[in-house]
Amino acid sequence: MEITKKEVEELIELEEENTFSKHLKNVINRDFRKKGKISTNEIKYWKQGFWNKTIYPVFTFEFNNENHLINISDQINPIGKILNIIIFLPYSILFLIPIINDFEILKNWRFILIFVVILALSIILIKGVYKFEKQNQLEYIIEFLDLEILDKKRGKEWTLIKILTRIFTYPICIGLIILAISSLFPDGEIKLGLISITIAGAYLFTDLNILLRKKTTGNNV
Incomplete structure (x- = not known):
C-alpha cells in the first residue's frame, strides 16, 4: 500500500x-x-x-x-550530538589528568585499562539508548501509517558481530562491577568505582531491554 x-x-x-x-x-x-x-x-x-x-x-x-x-x-537530534561531546570531553579529561601528571604505564595499567573499557562501553551505551528510543518511535510510526514492513529487527540483534560483541562486553561489564566492589571501593577509589558500576549497569540494562522487547520492526519501506 x-x-x-x-x-x-x-x-x-x-x-x-x-x-x-x-x-x-x-x-x-x-x-x-x-x-x-x-x-x-x-x-x-x-x-x-x-x-x-x-x-x-x-x-x-x-x-x-x-x-x-x-x-x-x-x-x-542536534542536542543529542552536542550532549555526546559534553559527556565525553570532561570525562576524558578527568581520567587523563592523573596519567599525564604521572605517566607510568606499568604503574597505571589498571587505571588506563578501566578508562579504555568504560569509554568503549559508554559509546556502546549511548548508541544503545538511541537505538532503543528510535525503535519505540518507529513502532508508533509503523502502526500509525499502517506500513507493511518486514520484521527484520530481531534477526539483526542476533548477527554474528552482535553475538561476538555481547560475548565480549557482558563479561567485561560484570567484571567491572565485581572489580569496583572487591577492589576499587576498598582501595578508596570511590569515584572510579561508581563510574564503573554506573556505566556497566546502564549498558547491561539497555541492551537487555532491547533484546527482551516483545515487538520489533525494521525501518525500510
Whole structure:
C-alpha cells in the first residue's frame, strides 16, 4: 500500500524548524508534542521521549514526484550530538589528568585499562539508548501509517558481530562491577568505582531491554 505525504503530515502536531535552538527549547520545556518540518520532497519528524529526553531521533520521510513515501531514515537530534561531546570531553579529561601528571604505564595499567573499557562501553551505551528510543518511535510510526514492513529487527540483534560483541562486553561489564566492589571501593577509589558500576549497569540494562522487547520492526519501506 502506498503511503502519501498527506498521511505522514498527520503525524505532526506542531510544525517548526529542525534547528539546534528549537530542540534545545524542546528539551528544556519537556515538550512531548510530535513536531516536524514539511518540505517539498521530504518531512522531518521528531518527538521527545518520556524516559530519554535528549537522545531522540529525527526521522526523515522522503517522497517521489507523486508524493508517495519511498524511504525513511533517521539521525540523532542536534542536542543529542552536542550532549555526546559534553559527556565525553570532561570525562576524558578527568581520567587523563592523573596519567599525564604521572605517566607510568606499568604503574597505571589498571587505571588506563578501566578508562579504555568504560569509554568503549559508554559509546556502546549511548548508541544503545538511541537505538532503543528510535525503535519505540518507529513502532508508533509503523502502526500509525499502517506500513507493511518486514520484521527484520530481531534477526539483526542476533548477527554474528552482535553475538561476538555481547560475548565480549557482558563479561567485561560484570567484571567491572565485581572489580569496583572487591577492589576499587576498598582501595578508596570511590569515584572510579561508581563510574564503573554506573556505566556497566546502564549498558547491561539497555541492551537487555532491547533484546527482551516483545515487538520489533525494521525501518525500510
